[in-house]
Amino acid sequence: MVSSSTQFPFRRTEIKVCPIPFSRMMLALMQTQKSTEVILxxxxxxxxxxxxxxxxxxxxxxxIKIGLQTYLRDGPTFVCDLASxxxxxxxxxxxxxxxxxxxKAIESLASLPVSMxxxxxxxxSEALARCSDTMREALPDATLLAVTVLTSMxxxxxxxxxxxxxxxxxxxxxxxxxTEAGVGGIVCSPKxxxxxxxxxxxxxxxxTPGIRPAGTELGDQKRVMTPAEAAQAGANYLVIGRPIxxxxxxxxxxxxxxxxxxxxxxxxxx
Numbered sequence: 053m054v055s056s057s058t059q060f061p062f063r064r065t066e067i068k069v070c071p072i073p074f075s076r077m078m079l080a081l082m083q084t085q086k087s088t089e090v091i092l093x094x095x096x097x098x099x100x101x102x103x104x105x106x107x108x109x110x111x112x113x114x115x116i117k118i119g120l121q122t123y124l125r126d127g128p129t130f131v132c133d134l135a136s137x138x139x140x141x142x143x144x145x146x147x148x149x150x151x152x153x154x155x156k157a158i159e160s161l162a163s164l165p166v167s168m169x170x171x172x173x174x175x176x177s178e179a180l181a182r183c184s185d186t187m188r189e190a191l192p193d194a195t196l197l198a199v200t201v202l203t204s205m206x207x208x209x210x211x212x213x214x215x216x217x218x219x220x221x222x223x224x225x226x227x228x229x230x231t232e233a234g235v236g237g238i239v240c241s242p243k244x245x246x247x248x249x250x251x252x253x254x255x256x257x258x259x260t261p262g263i264r265p266a267g268t269e270l271g272d273q274k275r276v277m278t279p280a281e282a283a284q285a286g287a288n289y290l291v292i293g294r295p296i297x298x299x300x301x302x303x304x305x306x307x308x309x310x311x312x313x314x315x316x317x318x319x320x321x322x
Contacts, residue, residue, distance in 0.1 A: 088283040088313050090306060091115040091142055093261070093293030099126045106134070109296070110303035112310060115167075117142040117291055128164055135165035142259075142289075146199050148172035151179040155186040162190035168259070170239060173198035173226035177233050184234035195257060197237040198230030200244075203262035203275050219275060220244050224251050231256055241275035242282035249286045261291040265309060279309045280316035 092109060094116050096102050102122065106113065116139045118131055123145060135141055143166040147154045154171060161169065169191065171183050180198060187196045200223040201210070207218055215222055223244040228251065230238060237257035240248060245258055262276040279290055292309065299305040 087317065088279075088287055089115055089289045090279075090309055090313070091117050091259075091289050091291045092296055092306075093117045093119065093144075093291050094297075095119050095121055095293055096297060099130060102126075102130075105297060105302060106137075106139075108302045109306055112303060112306045113139070115140045115142060115289070117144050117293075119144045120146065131164050131166065141166045142168040142170075142291075144170045146170050146172055147183070148175050149179075151175075151182040154179050155182045158183055158186045159190050164191075166191065166194050168195045168197055168237065170197045170199050171235075173200050173230045173235075173238075177229055180230050180233035180235055184236075195236040196234075197239050197257070197259055198226065198235045199239040200226040200230075201240070203241045206275065220247055224248060227252060237288075242277035242285055242287060243275045245282065245285035245287055257288045258286060259289040259291060260287040263290045263292045263295075265292075265295050265305070265312070278312075280312045283313040283316050 090113075092105075092113055092115065094102050094105065096105060099122075106116070116134055118134075118141060122130070123143065131141055131143065141164075143161070143164070145157075147157050147169075148171065149157070154175060158169070169187070171180065173180065175183075184196055187194065201219050205219065210217065210219060210222060217225065219241070220243065223240050224247055227238045227240065227244075227248055231252050236255075237259055238248060238252070239259045239261070241262040242260045243262075245260065248256075248258065260277075260282050263279055263282055264276045266278050277285070279292070282290055290309070290313070296302050296305050296309075
């Protein structure tokens, strides 16, 4: 339980809010999709801390992202415990290996109540196709997501890896590879959403980290937008960690973000 006196330090800085260009196709998407969901990235140092944050987040919190750190430490039991409390689980393991190993890893998750699972798109078309097929058997109710270019990377980082594409071009290349292999969703920064909405088939889900409410620190994120900007650009899910984890009142921050997103989407339709 979290006492009323529990404090979550909240550091502030400035993010510039910029207008978002969007196409006619994107407006049509916004008119038909359900409300953009907020996912809490539960990347903290202990299970007790995680449970305290969840308690403080309150009923507004519907989605939780379990990353590699938390999954390795707390295991499948924690995933099941959270699901039993009514939370939707985004299992962000970012699998990246040879096709057979990735497929077998997904098979090992078959008993878990997860709604989304990540693999790296750079594993290649054969691995992505194998993973898509395995998901239909092992986790038929979950969505497989392909991670494109991490939001902590910019053009300089890519160039050092031998990738001469811009981040946007590389994201589009990997996203097309993934969707052609049967992957149902794409993880990308909000900066690439506009291009992806026009480049990919309808029905693809977009999950975007790199979300920072105006006035919060960027940290190690390099390709970012505010929640309202990302929602207007076509994001289905916003992955947000530190701005909520470090807030004095996580429940209020989540409610503010949800209100900001709802208002931004409504403004597109008015």
